Amino acid sequence: MTNRPPRTTDAVLERLTALHPKLIDLGLDRTERLLAALGNPERSLPPVIHVAGTNGKGSTIAFMRAIAQAAGLRVHVYTSPHLVRFNERIALDGAPIGEDALLAILEECETANGGAPVTFFEITTAAAFLAFSRTPADLLLLETGLGGRFDSTNVLPAPAVTAITPVSMDHMSFLGDTIADIAFEKAGILKPGVPGVVAPQLPEALQVIEARAQEIDVPLSIAGIDWASGPVAGGMVYQDEEGEIHLPPPALTGDHQAINAGTAIAALRCWNPAFWGLEEFSEGVSTAFWPGRLxxxxxxxxxxxxxxxxxxxxxxxxxxxxxxxxxxxxxxxxxxxxxxxxxxxxxxxxxxxxxxxxxxxxxxxxxxxxxxxxxxxxxxxxxxxxxxxxxxxxxxxxxxxxxxxxxxxxxxxxxxxxxxxxxxxxxxxxx
Known part of the structure; x- marks a missing residue:
């Protein structure tokens, strides 16, 4: 009798972890190979807002999700790492993916990979793309895992919008030892002709992001130039070329959350200004939830x-x-x-x-x-x-x-x- 591997999500995730290459060479080759074997699900996704940055990615996505849901949109979300259960990483229309559906896509990816070396994040990102491609939605909010340029999420030919949250020092062993080096990696998600929203940045980070955008013809919407947001007595304010809007206090704690909420509003307005007004922005900003952040x-x-x-x-x-x-x-x-x-x-x-x-x-x-x-x-x-x-x-x-x-x-x-x-x-x- 053949010993079959256990059919549980935890067992599959453990086997996928064991496929990790002995030497990590940053690149997209493994992800692209696996996605091709799966029929390229990344080409059949809902409109994507792709988010990179050091701080505030998850909170910015939480605000975007809440605003979009307040407008009645179906929203998929991909974030990492999870806090308690892996299912948190893949949210389909507002809810974590179910256990049976998760097990099925993980096993499908494991079979398609055929035992080849692949990182855990690469193969689970491929699984997420499978789930997102098979479940209808109006919007996919996609968070990078590490950096941007060589991140597994960066295989999309053309997202609808890209957004870069504040860049600071982190993951230096992979991304470089200076703010400029790290900003260069984050700016790798920018795509020719695709609008890019830039949160407040240190001058050396903004210089790198602007240079990359100019090089590949990316129209940028930059905090402090094209839009601004911040806390005020009794709430927060957001301002761009359309004017100034006063909003309730962000549901997430801390003055810095007014920046993340502003980045979310700027990105959503870049994608489609017709979907939202003061009511949707107010409801989303005041109801967003993101566990483990203050x-x-x-x-x-x-x-x-x-x-x-x-x-x-x-x-x-x-x-x-x-x-x-x-x-x-x-x-x-x-x-x-x-x-x-x-x-x-x-x-x-x-x-x-x-x-x-x-x-x-x-x-x-x-x-x-x-x-x-x-x-x-x-x-x-x-x-x-x-x-x-x-x-x-x-x-x-x-x-x-x-x-x-x-x-x-x-x-x-x-x-x-x-x-x-x-x-x-x-x-x-x-x-």
Whole structure:
């Protein structure tokens, strides 16, 4: 009797992970080969808004999805990484793909690949394109995984719009050691003649993006030149050549979310200005949801375990720019202690992330990074924070860190530093 491989989503995902090439050469060849074997589903997608950038990609997509759904559109979404379940990455008409449908497309991709070396992201992106090509929708919001130029999502011949959110230092081992190098990789999603929306950028990033756009004839809509957005008392404001619109406060926490909401509005207006007006923008901005980004966990196993008077917050940001955005929000919180519970991947700039937060936090408890991804030792993170003048401790888990934090006067706990940690906390809070 032949031993057949197990037919579960987790089993297939584990087998796909094992196909990872021993040496990663950045390029699109493996993705294009696999898509050809699958019949090129990337050529049969709904109109696509393709989003690259370092910070704010997911939040920008969340605002676009909410606005488009407020206008009655059917919207597919592709994002990564997932926080709790893989199904989150592939959303069909507003809902994560079902388990049976996911298993079927993963097995189809596994068969078409024939055991050839391929990265996990490449083959799962191909699976997503299969799902999106077979389910009718009005719009597909597509997030890059890493960079842009050689990202697996960048096989589309002609998206409807491209958007580049703020570029900062991250993934330097793959994308380069300077803002200009990283911006060049992100600008790789720009396509000749396809409108490109550019969020606020550092001057060196904007210079690279503009040069690439000029080289291949891309019409750009640039923050600070063609459009602007920002927080105001009681909400946010967006302005472009059509005029100024006042909107409710963004549903996502932090002043920087007015920038992400503005980028979303600019991209949607570039695609089709006829679909939306003040009502759709207001509803979308005020109802968007994106887990793990300054998320207030009001109930659940972990949140309920904290004594009365404590709040539990969660954010997956993990680079210096994310640390700055977090610090701005934490500093603006009303009086009360803020305790950071932190874990970070070993390839992340822990000092750069913690530097702005050190002035806003009363205490930091470093924990182990969950899962198999190598992390900074908790003692190392604690030492970095201690050198910045922060009271520190270590704990083996978030649960024990919360118990430690709750021994002190009431305040807020902010779990931060890693999307992997954010996923672990969300999963534990669901139990």
């Amino acid at each position: 998320q207030h966990l009001r109930s659940g196993a972990l949140a309920d375990a904290l004594p009365d008077g404590w709040q539990l917050w969660l954010d997956g940001g993990h680079n210096p720019s994310a640390g700055t955005a977090l610090a701005e929000t934490v500093s603006a919180w009303p009086d009360g202690r803020t305790v950071l519970v932190c874990a970070m991947q070993e390839n992340k700039d822990a000092a750069g992330f913690l530097m702005p937060l050190a002035k806003a936090a009363d205490r930091l408890i470093a924990v182990d990074l969950p899962g198999s991804t190598p992390g900074h030792p908790p003692a190392a993170i604690a030492a970095i924070a201690k050198a910045m003048g922060v009271e520190t401790a270590t704990a083996p888990s978030v649960k024990e860190a919360l118990a430690d934090a709750a021994d002190r006067p009431a305040g807020r706990v902010l779990v931060c530093g890693s999307l992997y940690l954010a996923g672990e906390v969300l999963a534990a809070n669901e139990r």
